[in-house]
Amino acid sequence: MMGRRKSEILKSFTLTLVAILVMFIILFPVYYIFTVSISPGSTLATTEFHLIPRNVSLDSYREVLFGFSGNKLSEDFTGTIEGSASIQDGKLYLTEGTIRGKVKYGPFTGMTFEIPVKNLVFDVSGNSNAQGGLKGEVRGLFVLTRMNPDGTIGFGLLRNVILTEGSLDGTAVSGPMEKYVVARNSGTVHFTYLGKFVNSKFFGYLKNSLILATLTVILTLIFVVPAAYAFSRMKFFGREHVLYFYLMFTQVSGGLGIAGLIALYGMVVKLGLYDKLPVLSFIYAAGSVPFNTWLLKGYIDSISPDFDEAALVDGAGYLQIIRHVLLPMALPGIATVAIFAFIGGWTEFILASLLLTQDNQPLSVWIYLLMGGIGRGIDWSYFAAAALLFALPVFVMFMLAQNYIKSGLTVGGLKE
Structure with a gap:
């Protein structure tokens, strides 16, 4: 008995060490970029590495957020x-x-x-x-x-x-x-004094990113929630094949790559929709509809249809069922869809750089353009601070969604 207990303790200890090692490997790049961001005058092009920075400074964050004495000005x-x-x-x-x-x-x-x-x-x-x-x-x-x-x-x-x-x-x-x-x-x-403040571009690009990501989430939910409900609950011709075909078609069409981008650019310019943030949000939302519909449909399938039938008996319409029955019970699934939509709108930069001028470009394009200085005096502390601040909203979204899902919202069942 004693030997068995020691074996279990040893196994648990070993698994814990393995988990810690895996987490260290996964999170080490984030920690390293953080050390770069708080190290003044740091560079990645060096053989030196200090696990704990010798000189800690928050000047890079101050420069990104509130302006600075001229660095990275154009x-x-x-x-x-x-x-x-x-x-x-x-x-x-x-x-x-x-x-x-x-x-x-x-x-x-x-x-x-x-x-x-x-x-x-x-x-x-x-x-x-x-x-x-x-x-x-x-x-x-x-x-x-x-x-x-x-x-x-x-x-x-x-x-x-x-x-x-x-x-x-x-x-x-x-x-x-x-x-x-x-x-x-x-x-x-x-x-x-004015110049020291306004030469920071961060908040202008941040505003554009927030507009893009927020509109993408709203449009995605408007499209996905009714579609997922229809595929999950309603019976119509081709229901079993339409979504499969839709998913497959989007994956195949994505392989067209540059040709697809050229066609999209031509259509946007022809329609006079170039350099408009809502149009780009609509494109993002449309591209995410198949996957997110599939994702939310799977969650709605786990909710008993007895709730819908009870609401129909009480005289509720389909829109009322979605609003008062489905939405409260499917909040964890909807939160997951919202996270994916937000991340897609927040991090995409190829279409943003193609379809938007500099004044309307988001943070993702700005950070990518910072990399244009590689080999020509790029300030890695500044770049690292900007990259971490760019990633912060996504991290916050995950934390908020996790807390929301864990707050006790569960799918119940009718008592027979």
């Missing part, structure tokens, strides 16, 4: 250029000079910068040769990926710079620039 700018230059054969050669610019948010200035430049070449109008001091106006895109504590630019770019107008010792000049201006540990940046 905004249009206008400004001036001054320096020593010469014109030869339609080319303007800037030997040495300075570009001063500012970024505006509406009518307000959010940031000013000054970048020393040299050896730049512009294509300019006219072929006259001249030499002297250059003064002009420029515009373009200012991209700042890293800023040093002293206010200098750690790494930044002036992209698509255009010399809109200017003069070189009385000679009028204008024209586009042939290459980017790179600023590395040079130049200065100054943010206004």
